[in-house]
Amino acid sequence: MATQSELTLADYTFPAARLRRRISTPARTPLVLIACGSFSPITFLHLRMFEMAADYARFNTQFEVVGAYLSCVGDAYKKTGLVKAEHRVNMCSLAVAQSSWISMDPWEALHAEYLETAKVLDHFNYEINEVLGGVETGEGRKKCHIALLAGADLIQTMSTPGVWAESDIDYILKNFGAFIVERTGTDIDEALSTLQPWKSNIWVIQQLVQNDISSTKVRLFLRRDMSIRYLVPEPVVQYIEEHELYDDDGAASTGSRSGKGKGAEGGQEAKPAGEAGSSGSGGG
Numbered sequence: 001m002a003t004q005s006e007l008t009l010a011d012y013t014f015p016a017a018r019l020r021r022r023i024s025t026p027a028r029t030p031l032v033l034i035a036c037g038s039f040s041p042i043t044f045l046h047l048r049m050f051e052m053a054a055d056y057a058r059f060n061t062q063f064e065v066v067g068a069y070l071s072c073v074g075d076a077y078k079k080t081g082l083v084k085a086e087h088r089v090n091m092c093s094l095a096v097a098q099s100s101w102i103s104m105d106p107w108e109a110l111h112a113e114y115l116e117t118a119k120v121l122d123h124f125n126y127e128i129n130e131v132l133g134g135v136e137t138g139e140g141r142k143k144c145h146i147a148l149l150a151g152a153d154l155i156q157t158m159s160t161p162g163v164w165a166e167s168d169i170d171y172i173l174k175n176f177g178a179f180i181v182e183r184t185g186t187d188i189d190e191a192l193s194t195l196q197p198w199k200s201n202i203w204v205i206q207q208l209v210q211n212d213i214s215s216t217k218v219r220l221f222l223r224r225d226m227s228i229r230y231l232v233p234e235p236v237v238q239y240i241e242e243h244e245l246y247d248d249d250g251a252a253s254t255g256s257r258s259g260k261g262k263g264a265e266g267g268q269e270a271k272p273a274g275e276a277g278s279s280g281s282g283g284g
């Protein structure tokens with residue numbers, strides 16, 4: 001596999017190998033889940049979100065999940081603790097290497113400029129429904145429903161003035177919708193209070209096993225030379241060691257100190273592990 005550093009947009013092809021091209025229950029609507037985020041680094045919770053959403057969709061909706069994608073923000077996002085996109089893409093690829101249905105799409109991360117989430121979702125819609133023509137049902141082809149998969153802290157930022165354009169919120173929630181995983185520290189009712197006009201397109205998933213892993217905590221552990229084993233997939237642990245990522249807040253990073261409303265997290269400011277700073281506006 002070409003590493004992201006060798007890849008450019010010019011030789012990019014959409015990763016469709018794990019997308020199921022035929023639905024098993026024709027009456028259902030095919031669903032593709034898109035998790036957008038920093039993934040610096042990817043954790044087991046990020047992977048677990050897909051499994052929770054797939055179970056939720058199977059038992060509570062008329063959707064049938066046919067695929068799922070991780071999409072990392074590019075370097076222009078400039079959030080605290082963001083290592084280069086090249087590394088984040090490689091770590092995500094390693095994390096999903098054994099998955100039969102979750103893929104890593106480097107398209108967003110390959111852009112030098114920041115891409116709003118609406119544009120990223122449009123990209124998936126274009127590749128899956130326009131280029132590939134959706135999926136076969138046995139009774140003809142159906143377009144896939146593309147949905148954002150996110151934690152409650154991300155949806156809460158939609159109520160934070162200045163973070164999202166109103167038009168983008170409307171566009172995303174009207175055309176795609178969102179599967180939202182509850183997150184410790186975020187009041188889901190409060191997070192959804194301003195999003196009532198789109199509530200029929202927002203699906204809230206309870207975490208039946210509370211999992212409060214965050215990339216912030218993983219980075220904090222690494223700076224303190226503590227183990228991150230079993231918080232992130234083993235190949236990701238090895239990749240971080242090999243490339244000496246997150247040893248200090250500046251190494252191999254995009255050079256930012258803070259961004260997108262996230263606080264600084266340099267070693268001196270870091271709280272003890274048990275109180276590790278939130279990973280989102282109100283998130284765990």
Ligand SMILES: Nc1ncnc2c1ncn2[C@@H]1O[C@H](COP(=O)(O)OP(=O)(O)OP(=O)(O)O)[C@@H](O)[C@H]1O
Pocket residue numbers: 035036037038039040045046081149150151152153154181182183184211212213214215216217262278279280283284
């Ligand atoms: N413990 C968690 N519970 C629910 N959702 C989560 C959790 N950790 C991450 N997410 C969600 O995963 C997506 C990607 O998140 P992101 O890459 O920002 O991870 P993070 O752990 O929140 O990172 P950081 O700590 O750097 O802010 C977001 O939608 C976020 O809400």
Ligand SMILES: NC(=O)c1ccc[n+]([C@@H]2O[C@H](COP(=O)(O)O)[C@@H](O)[C@H]2O)c1
Pocket residue numbers: 036037038039073079115116117118154157163164165168260280
């Ligand atoms: N205007 C927008 O499209 C907008 C605003 C804020 C966050 N986001 C996205 O939400 C995700 C947030 O990730 P983090 O939780 O890692 O900051 C990123 O994928 C980011 O691009 C998009």
